[in-house]
Amino acid sequence: MAPATTTKGGKVRILLGTPGATPEDPITYGAPCGFTSKSLTLTKGLEETQVPDCLDPDKVDWIGRDAVSLSMSVSGEGVLASESVETWLDAWESIDSVPAKIEIEFPAKTIVWTGNLHVETFSAEAPNGRRVTSSVSLQSDGEMVRTVE
Template structure:
């Protein structure tokens, strides 16, 4: 039996782009954990049995949309707080890359994301923490290098 090839959390990166040409991407400082969720929207249709109309129908499902959501949490770093606030305030989605690096390959999604939520938690006597959630705006193109 061969062991699975895995990666570490620091090899998953959320990079935000600027409006330069070409776009320059950087990973805002502060995340201690990240999460990536890929969602497929489905529509359901009852599919009847043509030879036995009284038979209970099975459900057929058709894919109608794809979506990506990204979230992260960690410390509220001075180096990145304005990057997050600018992205949240923007009426437009922002260019972004999501990378997962393995020893033999890197999977990268590139597209636009909206900063959906930005929150900060400030317990007395402890460091301020933050959590951010982002939602895809259109296609996130996947490349494997």
């Protein structure tokens, strides 16, 4: 038996993009500082249809399911870092989604999703005498293209 090849939490990155000065310039990606925990959820929307038995119409129908949509949600939490608070606030205030990359780095490969995300929620918790923490949730806006590097 061979052990599973795993990765650590620091190898999962949420990167936000800054467009270049012109449309021809590449987008520059950077990971806002402060997260101590991140989460990625991939969702497939399904529609259900009852499928009858043609030979026995009185038989209880089985449910057929058709995939109708894909979605990605990303969240992170940690300390509210001065270096990144305006990045998150700017993205939250934007009427448009922001360019983003989500990376999961393993020893032999890195899985990357590239597309646009909306900052859905930004929250800060400020307990007296302790560091301010924050949490951010993002939702995909259109296709998130997966590549393996």
